Amino acid sequence: MINDTIAAIVTAMGAASVGIIRISGPDAIKIGNLVYSGKAEFIKTPSHSVLYGRVYDQFNKKLIDEALFLIMREPRTFSGEDVVEIQCHGGMISVRKVLEIVLRNGARIAEPGEFSKRAFLNGKLDLAQAESIMDIVNAKTEKSLELAINQLQGALSILVNEVRYELLRLVAYIEADIDFPEDDIERLSNTQQLEKLVELSDRLINILRTAQKGKLIREGLNVIIIGKPNVGKSSLLNALIRETKAIVTDIPGTTRDAIEEYINLGGIPIKLVDTAGIRDSENLVEQIGVEKAKEFITKADLILYVIDIIEGISDDDKNIIFELLDKIPTIFLANKADLQYNQDNLKAIKSILGEKELILISAKENQGLEAIEERIAALFFEGSLQISGEAIITSARHVQALQGAYDHLKGAINSIQNDMPGDFVVIDIRSSWELLGKITGDTIEDDILDQIFSQFCLGK
């Protein structure tokens, strides 16, 4: 709890061109070394010095970023513990990727206020500062409770709970055999245990793989902004993130790359994607055609469809809208409503949409944004926003727990293959079960005994 190593992105989300990941705790240097690729001897580097290096994805060996590693040994650090800070460039995507690699190498994601909490516990902050930390910690209590409840209903929890239950049954078999060696209970052979473990680890790796492919949304709902060129998609994106990162001009197709931004909308984590220009200067709707658009759209959990109320609704719009209706939750937006527009345009749009709600906005003037937020929140909480058969891994913490659980199952499989007795095998299975419990929020020791006694008829 206070002896593990934590990590988090400490720079503001999306704001700067440099992102910093801070690692703090007894294993900070060790983990930093595992992430670092370079010429220097990381472990032996003196305190408070900087190394230049690269970070690679350990799975596919691809270069993620070049980075500066700032190594600081305790006690002269912010938190009073060993600290490594990794400075990357290249925006949020690579910063997040680096964080993920840090977590995979043994750090745990920091809770809100946790660096400060440690700093305080290690005598680095004064009492007045500490009071505000207390508030953060307190606030966290409520928030995490809320989050836990929301996640309990999520698809991820269902998947994880299934695996957990199977693990629990397996643990019960092994533990009952140890504690009641003379009772005539069903026992599992090594082969049966092995088969089960392989099946379960496959299930875990599948959940994790979908996360790797990016099909599965790690950080929230995948919200895609779609519309004909120059209807104001980038302006809307920027309005929503309240900063101007994408280049916005009056010339159609000036957005060169797909822009991704992470925002937190009333507690719902959202990945916002502006699709404009994703095929360079080609016009998504007109040139790639409805078929391509459909394929692209399948990746979305929610679509923000922007129509230019000055231009009115076009045939292309109509085609797309008919394809979208009833397939993927969509919010229709009529942009540029701050300007003078023809009421017939509005009528035409409404007649096409029928029952569907239309929100009038002005991305430029920040009008109607609240209505969008409310609508998204409403859809989310009424359960309309779900991902087709996939689980949402909501945070890096989950990815990490899944990875750990998977590693432990590998350990258990390894133990069986090395002919280790059940009491050794079960150590890893229990750890795996406990880690998965961190996702679903329940790790109650007594579960194991309950399971043993309900599964087997035991006793003198």
Add this chain to the structure above:
Amino acid sequence: MDFVAGNYDVIVIGAGHAGCEAALASSRMGCKTLILTISIDNIALMPCNPAVGGPAKGHLVREIDALGGQMGLNIDKTNIQVRMLNTGKGPAVHSLRAQADKKMYQEEMTKELEAQDNLDVKQAMVEEILVENNIVQGVKTQTGAIFKSEVVILTTGTYLRGKIIIGDFNYIAGPNGLQSSINLSGNLKELGFELLRFKTGTPARIDRRTIDFSKMIEQPGDEKNLFFSFMSKESTPYNYSCWLTYTNEKTHKIIRDNLHRAPMYSGSIEGTGPRYCPSIEDKIVRFSDKASHQTFIEPEGINTYEMYVQGISTSLPEDVQLIMYRSIAGLENVEIMRPAYAIEYDCLNPTQLSLTLETKKVSGLFAAGQINGSSGYEEAAAQGLIAGINAVTKIKGKEPFILKRSDAYIGVLIDDLVTKGTNEPYRMLTSRAEYRLLLRQDNADLRLTEEGWKIGLVNEDRYKQFINKKESISREMLRLSQVMLNPNNQLVSNVLKLRESSLLKNSISAMDLLKRPEITYFDLLEIGYGDKELTREIYEQVEIQIKYEGYITKQQSQVERFEKIENRVIPQKINYLKINGLRNEAKQKLSTIMPISVGQASRISGVSPADISVLLVYLEQQRRRGVYDNEK
């Protein structure tokens, strides 16, 4: 007429397995001790199964022994069969189990108590705990005798308001039909204690001469020379077998047909029974698809025809019991000598105790054994020992003796009881121990004897033997790491071939060779690299430490992490209700349990990790303000 009958440092109420250990510990540690029992004839009575040990329970006995307790020595002197269970599994769960001659067990323990310096044994029924200003003063018996003392240890087992139930018949009694203790239970309530009502049961005892053993499977003991005590050197001459047989569809039909006469189902039992010790009617109902249940027929001793029917405890009426037992293969003509019964009794909600087993409400009042909601002779003895030790540390003003979950099964047992409480009679299981790999029965002495010596319970003989063993182990470990094996040594190659182990390419140390799963210390002896002078115990230790090094180191680092938070002490005058940010449930629970460390706090059900964060920050704030400066 009330009269003062004596003055003592410590009074133990009850002379079962908890009481005996408590009284011996406190008297051996130099306190003038009195043990009071309803009947001197029933000291160390085993009212249920005629066995000691088994998984986790055997570990407890080893730990009791390593600390200088009596149970291990006593069973080593009085067993009529021993078996090492779980030998096909890892060393951590190897478990010794002995069948006892019940009478002999009692006689030996009674002799030990009577011979003990500083200890008086008296027969009396205690009716009242004398308390003034929440401090214990002594006890008063049925006959008006007042014994004064600084500490009183309750070890009343199942006697408190005990009630025996056989079918629709029931009567007020302790185990085995003995006199139960009624008024003491009321007295505890008056003192403000919360009592629970638990239930347990025991099968019938049957006449050996009416059993057809030819229809059963014999289960003989292992070769002798297996001991619970690290001090025992000589086996008893007895090796009696147990016998395995099974219930069948006929048995189950008899039970189903008479279920309406079973008190568990007719509703006349109010107490909560243990899940690991269900009655046969429970088994039939809950596991209805099981076509048969096994039972071991176990001897109760060498001078009796009574045999114990393990696995078939029941509270069915006696007439049903008879036809039910007679439906089992080999028991067709069986005669019952004592019928099976269920027993209900009062016990304390153990969360009212601190980790020393002293009650939080009354200073100087301790409790141990079944009165704390546990079950089993070994669980009782372990608590008795700790209560006895802490009675002395309290009187002498010394540091309390608390074993952590990472130190011993005893630590797990007591922490579970007082921190989490229990809603059924609590039985020790190896799966309850987080650090099972380290808490082995083979290393109980290495873990605990030093502690036992420090508190003055371990005698010099035992301590010397322990020091010798410890030194031999480290010497041998060092030697094995230094001795190099030559790949050209023909003898070595022969043994390796025999064990299907790959041949050496380069010279390696004897230690590295021993790391191979297929190689044992005896192989080292064979190739001339072992030390013939050492005992089997040393071979065993060396082998375990070398073979499982990886796992052991991993678990040790877990323990280090665990102990860091375990060592974060919570001042006892903390007011949880005043801590902002703690949820209400956590405030209540923390105030009730009064944990001594952040670690203990984190195990209380209803206290979340977020609550612990709040608590840590609060403690640090208070420390900075110097609130606890005068408390150390």
